[in-house]
Amino acid sequence: MPVDDSSALEPRLRVERVAKRFGTTVALDGVSLEVASGEVHALIGENGAGKSTLMKVLSGAHRPDAGSLTLDGQPFEPSDPLHAHNCGVAMIYQELNLAPDLSVEENILLGREPAALGWLRRGERRRLAKRALEEIGQPQMPLDTPVRSLTIAQQQLVEIARALVGEPRVLIMDEPTSSLTQVDTENLFGVIERMSRRGVSVIYISHFLEECQRVASRFTVLRDGRSVGSGAMSGTALDSIIQLMVGRTVDEIYPRTSRAAGEPVLELCGVAGLAKPSRVDLTLRAGEIVGLFGLVGAGRTETLRAVFGLDRLANGIVKIFSHEATRSTPAKRLANGVGLLSEDRKEEGLLLGRSIADNLTMTRLGPGTHLGIVNGTAQAAAAGKWMAKLDVKASDAAQPVGELSGGNQQKIALGRLLHHEADILLLDEPTRGIDVGSKAQIYRLMNELAAQGKALVFVSSYLPELLGVCDRIGVMFRGELSEVRPVADWSEAEIIRAAVGQADAGEAA
Secondary structure: OOOOOHHHHOOOEEEEEEEEEEOOEEEEEEEEEEEOOOOEEEEEEOOOOOHHHHHHHHOOOOOOOEEEEEEOOEEOOOOOHHHHHHHOEEEEOOOOOOOOOOEHHHHHOOOOOOEEOOEEOHHHHHHHHHHHHHHOOOOOOOOOOEHHHOOHHHHHHHHHHHHHOOOOOEEEEEOOOOOOOHHHHHHHHHHHHHHHHOOOEEEEEOOOHHHHHHHOOEEEEEEOOEEEEEEEOOOOOHHHHHHHHHOOOOOOOOOOOOOOOOOEEEEEEEEEEOOOOOEEEEEEEOOOEEEEEOOOOOOHHHHHHHHHOOOOEEEEEEEEOOEEOOOOOHHHHHHOOEEEEOOOHHHHHOOOOOEHHHHHHOOOOHHHEEOOEEOHHHHHHHHHHHHHHOOOOOOOOOOEHHHOOHHHHHHHHHHHHHHOOOOEEEEEOOOOOOOHHHHHHHHHHHHHHHHOOOEEEEEOOOHHHHHHHOOEEEEEEOOEEOOOEEHHHOOHHHHHHHHOOOOOOOOOO
16 A cells, blocks of 8 residues: 655645734735745745734734644644744744843743753753753853843844754744844854754744845745745845835845035044943044944944943043034933934834834924924824835824834834934944845935935944945954945955954955
8 A cells, every 4th residue: 555645745834825904904914835844934025014923923922813824734723922832833033032130041941941840950951051052053152141241142142042942843033143243143054054954944034135045945025914926045036036025126225326525523532431442543524424344242332332422431532523522421412413323222222112203203302392392293293204204114103113013113213313303323233124125215315314414324234235335434343443444445355354353454365
C-alpha cells in the first residue's frame, strides 16, 4: 500500500482570507499567505498596511473577524499569546516588551520558567537562558544584569533570545535589526539560517528590503490591509516590490537639489560629556546636512543629547549662531531654534497617551492660544496641516499617538520639530521603523529643509541613506568624531573602517 505523503505538501502555516476590523477601520481585508517548513518568508508593506495586525492575529493578541489559520495542517485558533507560544508560534515585536527591573536571565524565561512542585528550577533556568544567548551569538551577555541597564541594541537581543526558548515552529520577527549593530545583524542572520535548516519557519518583517533579499526565499506584500503580491525573492527587482508596496513607482529615493552651505549655525569645540562623547569638533552650516555614523556605543546619541542640553557637558564649547551657549537646557535650546528627534520615540520622543494634536504642538502652543488658553480648533488645524504634509495615517488629530503604527508615531515626532520651526534639527535615527515610501518622503522633506537654509545633523546606522542624503559625513569611534568630509570622499568600506577604528581609514582599500 503506497504511503500517503500529502502532508509533506502541506505548508507549515496557512493564512486564508483573514479579516480584522477596529470600529470603522478595516485593518485586514482578506489577507492570504502560505509559509513552508523551514522557509524564511518576508512580509513587506508600508506603515499601516496591516502587517502588525496580521502578526498580532498569528501570535494570539487579536482574534480575526473572518478567515482561517492552519498550523501543520491543523486548525490554529490561538486564544492569547501564551497559547500561541505553546503551540509553537513565537513573536518578536518591534517595540521592546521587556521587564526593565528584572535580570537578563529572568526576562528570557519570563512566563516559561522551569519548575517542579511549585518551585523554580533556577539551575535549569540559567542553563536555558545561556543556551538561548549562545544561539544568537551572545554568550558573554551577563545573565544577572537588570535589562534596564542595557543598551537598546542589547535589549533587542534579549527579546530575540526569549523568543527562541521553547523551540518554536514559527518565529515572527518584526524589524529585528532596527537597533542592532552590523556585527549583531550578521549574527542574527546566522541564527535565522540555522533555524531554517532545523525546519523552523520564519516570517521576517523589515523595511530594509536589502535584508529581505538577503534572508528570505519568498515574500508577500500587503497594501491597505490586502495581500497584493507574492513570489520568489530571487529574480524579483526591488523596484517591483516597492511599486507593489506603494501602488506607484518611486522615481527617486534620495532627492538632492543643488544648494550652498551658508554661515555656521552650530559650532562644537572639544565637546565632551561625563562619559561620552570624549571629544567632538564640528561646524554645522546653514543649508547643509551632516551625517554621523558609528557603531552602537560610539557616542552619536550622547553627542546630540549633550548638545541639546539633556546631558551635562564635562568640557568644550558650544556656539549657536556664533554666540557661546555651552551651558544650557532643552527649553533654552528650543527657544534658540534647536530641535531634537530622539531615537527612542516610545520612552522619550512622544506622550503616547496624549493626542496627535498635543504631541505635534506641545513645544509651540502660541499660534493656537488666546489669553493663555489653548484653542482646540486652531490646535487641531495646525496638527492637521502637518499630518497631511507627512501623510500620517490616523482617524484625526484627536487620536492618541499610542494607537498609531510605529512609523506614523515617528512622523509625529518629526512633525513637532517642523511645527516648532526649528532652524537646527538634530535627528537621531529619524527613519528607523519607517517603510520605503515614507523614507523617500522624509528624505525629500530633509532636502527641502536644507534648501530653505535649515541645518541638519543626521544620525543613522544605514549607510546608503547617509551617502544618498548628506552633504558631509563624520564617523564616531569610542566617543571621538573623525574628520567630517564631503560625501563624495567616502565609500561604504571607508566609513566602516573608520567606525571600527582602523588606521588610515580615509585611504582606499
